[in-house]
Amino acid sequence: MGVVNVTPDSFSGDGVLWRDAAVTEAYGMLDAGAAIVDVGGESTRPGSEAVPLEEELRRVVPVLEHLQGEPLSIDTSKAGVARRAIELGVELVNDVTALHGDPELVGAVAEAGVYVCLMHMQGEPRTMQADPRYDDVVSEVKAFLEERLAFAVSQGVCEELVCLDPGIGFGKTPEHNLELVRRLGELVAIGRPILIGFSRKSTLGKLLGDPDARVGTTAASVGMAVAAYERGATILRAHDVREHVEALRAAAAVLA
Numbered sequence: 123m124g125v126v127n128v129t130p131d132s133f134s135g136d137g138v139l140w141r142d143a144a145v146t147e148a149y150g151m152l153d154a155g156a157a158i159v160d161v162g163g164e165s166t167r168p169g170s171e172a173v174p175l176e177e178e179l180r181r182v183v184p185v186l187e188h189l190q191g192e193p194l195s196i197d198t199s200k201a202g203v204a205r206r207a208i209e210l211g212v213e214l215v216n217d218v219t220a221l222h223g224d225p226e227l228v229g230a231v232a233e234a235g236v237y238v239c240l241m242h243m244q245g246e247p248r249t250m251q252a253d254p255r256y257d258d259v260v261s262e263v264k265a266f267l268e269e270r271l272a273f274a275v276s277q278g279v280c281e282e283l284v285c286l287d288p289g290i291g292f293g294k295t296p297e298h299n300l301e302l303v304r305r306l307g308e309l310v311a312i313g314r315p316i317l318i319g320f321s322r323k324s325t326l327g328k329l330l331g332d333p334d335a336r337v338g339t340t341a342a343s344v345g346m347a348v349a350a351y352e353r354g355a356t357i358l359r360a361h362d363v364r365e366h367v368e369a370l371r372a373a374a375a376v377l378a
């Protein structure tokens with residue numbers, strides 16, 4: 123899954139607000155082997171503020187219009203954005219609030235019969251990295267994802283259309299993030315495809331020795347994607363698509 127951020131403030135600095143730049147980036151990712159491109163108009167980096175509906179639509183709709191017919195997902199928590207994106211052919215709604223953010227989103231997803239990704243987050247982006255705590259991060263994330271999956275199904279979402287994501291960096295310390303990948307098998311056991319988004323996240327920079335890192339390198343991102351893939355992740359969300367595709371193809375050839 124390639125990442126296209128139509129934002130002024132994404133954590134990795136890759137956000138673009140010019141439609142043509144976003145479209146060119148998306149085509150480049152598809153050309154490099156991305157199975158799907160995730161378009162987002164609201165940064166969820168630590169400390170970020172929410173974006174109003176009209177502004178989020180203004181950012182993403184021109185990009186989606188231009189990319190109609192390509193395999194796309196929309197990174198949003200808002201039913202209004204999801205509905206418009208679905209009208210434009212988007213096939214997956216990627217909701218970092220796991221249907222907690224907007225009470226109307228679950229109905230929009232169920233009615234349209236599109237795929238949905240439910241992600242775990244402790245707290246909210248503005249404050250989530252203040253002091254994240256768990257007794258056992260993997261068990262707690264697993265229980266949360268099971269509950270959100272059951273909720274989605276109870277509201278008419280087809281279980282086969284749901285994928286789950288432990289939410290790397292969303293209310294988690296570097297050790298929490300590593301433990302989630304280390305014990306990914308426990309999340310895979312839920313029985314739904316698992317999405318991992320470790321690309322460029324600050325834990326990777328910290329692992330390489332910079333305690334103040336805000337981003338991670340491409341090579342560290344690729345290493346972590348391969349580690350997650352080998353533990354059962356199905357979808358790897360990445361900014362540097364060509365490098366991820368090449369590494370994952372090589373890793374897949376060994377597993378096959």
Ligand code: HH2
Nearest residue numbers: 127132133165166167241287289290319
């Ligand atoms: N991470 C980000 C955004 N959306 N969605 C899922 N399912 N999983 C993730 O790990 C995830 C996500 C943050 O990365 P990015 O989109 O590059 O940054 P920003 O939110 O600052 O635009």
